[in-house]
Amino acid sequence: MEPRYRAPRGTFDFIYPESEKVEALLAAASEILATRGYRRISTPMLESTELFRRGIGEATDIVTKEMYTFEDQGGESLSLRPEATAPVIRAYLERSLFAQGLPQKLFYAGPMFRRERPQAGRFRQFHQLGAEVIGTRDTFIDAEIISISDVLFKRLGLEAYELVVNSVGCGECRPSYVRMLSGFLEGISQALCEECRRRSRENPMRVFDCKNERCREALEAAPAIGEQLCPECRVHFQEVVDHLETLGVAFRVDPKLVRGLDYYTNTAFEFKFEGLSAQNTVSAGGRYDGLAEQLGGPETPGVGFSLGIERLLLALEAQGLDPFTPPRLSVFVAGAPGVERSSVLDILVALREAGVSADADFMDRGLKSQMKQADRLGARLVLIVGKDELERGEITIRDLDRSSQVEVSLAGMVPAIREMLEAGSEDV
RNA sequence: GUGGACGUAGCUCAGUUGGUCAGAGCGCCGGGUUGUGGCCCCGGAGGUCGGGGGUUCGAGUCCCCUCGUUCACCCCA
Numbered sequence: 285m286e287p288r289y290r291a292p293r294g295t296f297d298f299i300y301p302e303s304e305k306v307e308a309l310l311a312a313a314s315e316i317l318a319t320r321g322y323r324r325i326s327t328p329m330l331e332s333t334e335l336f337r338r339g340i341g342e343a344t345d346i347v348t349k350e351m352y353t354f355e356d357q358g359g360e361s362l363s364l365r366p367e368a369t370a371p372v373i374r375a376y377l378e379r380s381l382f383a384q385g386l387p388q389k390l391f392y393a394g395p396m397f398r399r400e401r402p403q404a405g406r407f408r409q410f411h412q413l414g415a416e417v418i419g420t421r422d423t424f425i426d427a428e429i430i431s432i433s434d435v436l437f438k439r440l441g442l443e444a445y446e447l448v449v450n451s452v453g454c455g456e457c458r459p460s461y462v463r464m465l466s467g468f469l470e471g472i473s474q475a476l477c478e479e480c481r482r483r484s485r486e487n488p489m490r491v492f493d494c495k496n497e498r499c500r501e502a503l504e505a506a507p508a509i510g511e512q513l514c515p516e517c518r519v520h521f522q523e524v525v526d527h528l529e530t531l532g533v534a535f536r537v538d539p540k541l542v543r544g545l546d547y548y549t550n551t552a553f554e555f556k557f558e559g560l561s562a563q564n565t566v567s568a569g570g571r572y573d574g575l576a577e578q579l580g581g582p583e584t585p586g587v588g589f590s591l592g593i594e595r596l597l598l599a600l601e602a603q604g605l606d607p608f609t610p611p612r613l614s615v616f617v618a619g620a621p622g623v624e625r626s627s628v629l630d631i632l633v634a635l636r637e638a639g640v641s642a643d644a645d646f647m648d649r650g651l652k653s654q655m656k657q658a659d660r661l662g663a664r665l666v667l668i669v670g671k672d673e674l675e676r677g678e679i680t681i682r683d684l685d686r687s688s689q690v691e692v693s694l695a696g697m698v699p700a701i702r703e704m705l706e707a708g709s710e711d712v
Numbered sequence: 713g714u715g716g717a718c719g720u721a722g723c724u725c726a727g728u729u730g731g732u733c734a735g736a737g738c739g740c741c742g743g744g745u746u747g748u749g750g751c752c753c754c755g756g757a758g759g760u761c762g763g764g765g766g767u768u769c770g771a772g773u774c775c776c777c778u779c780g781u782u783c784a785c786c787c788c789a
Contacts, residue, residue, distance in 0.1 A: 367789085401787095405788095411789090565789060591789065618748075652747085682749085
């Protein structure tokens, strides 16, 4: 019974009901974003490899070992997108969106690809929903971007999550901070784990992600980026914090919060959930004022977030929430013995044309089985197309909720059904 | 990339110290008299016990390899 073909490792099919929950989540998010002036953008799943190398950073794990990269038949190096911010900025520059007026507020949703080892909340093809505001450094926008996830979570009824914010500085203050941190790390290197020593050399700020108890203690006294900002960045961050308070978003400042991708500047944030296993960051993002320039465009500020759909689904499930209830089938049309199949289909089509949700048997089942099927589908009514009634120009409508049935004329069928559906079903 | 756990019917799982061990529940299909659901009863379909090799008279049950799943590290949404 081993299927001959299976979905590639780390990928999966979204089947119902998850597929429908995803639709519901996207609908809720789209509504929130649209009412804040965001417009939808859809970029290719494939981009030139160079875009990501430049945009995300040559030294990042994503670029060095997680991209699905290949050369196409024309010899061009392409990669499946591991994230969408660089592609969105590329599109902004390529399509001259700045000429449409600034700022540009864009949102996207779709699959991303990273060749990591799968685990809870982490897949090789996963789906992100995100937004970017390009063209302004206004601190209210930083707060707005952050608040969108919060609004969505609240609307979905989610609890037990925490928003952590920080500033990672700018091109001026970060380098000097990193030097200071490196110096500090050198001094305590013997107290650090193997991993942290490696980080100390390659990406010093990442030591703060270490979960090792000894390292954490040793790092207590380490200088934090949030405390070493230049005056300008300090003001910027303070304004963001103030706006968050105005927006009523609860948060905690963590001076040691850092970001994985190279392009971040100033504002950085993460939404973490309790009870979600190791991958508990559901939404994260920040400001990236240097990215557009990095990609060969003019100096252009930007800020955005991205949210992991699968992780959001896990959070909803962990909290017993369901964003989607499938609509109930109104009518199941069942044919009794001796009835022409065409009569059943004619009625089915007539109902659908009248706007009534309806389905019928396509497995050549007997009446009893059709009744069971109707029940299993959760249909409210069953239209029993019987030989005798049909000869009288009538049809039987059985109400599965009330366990009652009536006969009506074919001409009065649709109105009768409408009436019964509108009357609802009292508890029986 | 590293480490641990696990892989028996569609699903959730039982399967003793290797010898009726190929099972249960749920689901699915059919039936319980002639045209009717949900409960109940009866019956049925469905499994190379992930795959390969080995040990043995004999292996889901032991060993090796392999594939897959899963959890953690790494990293990140």
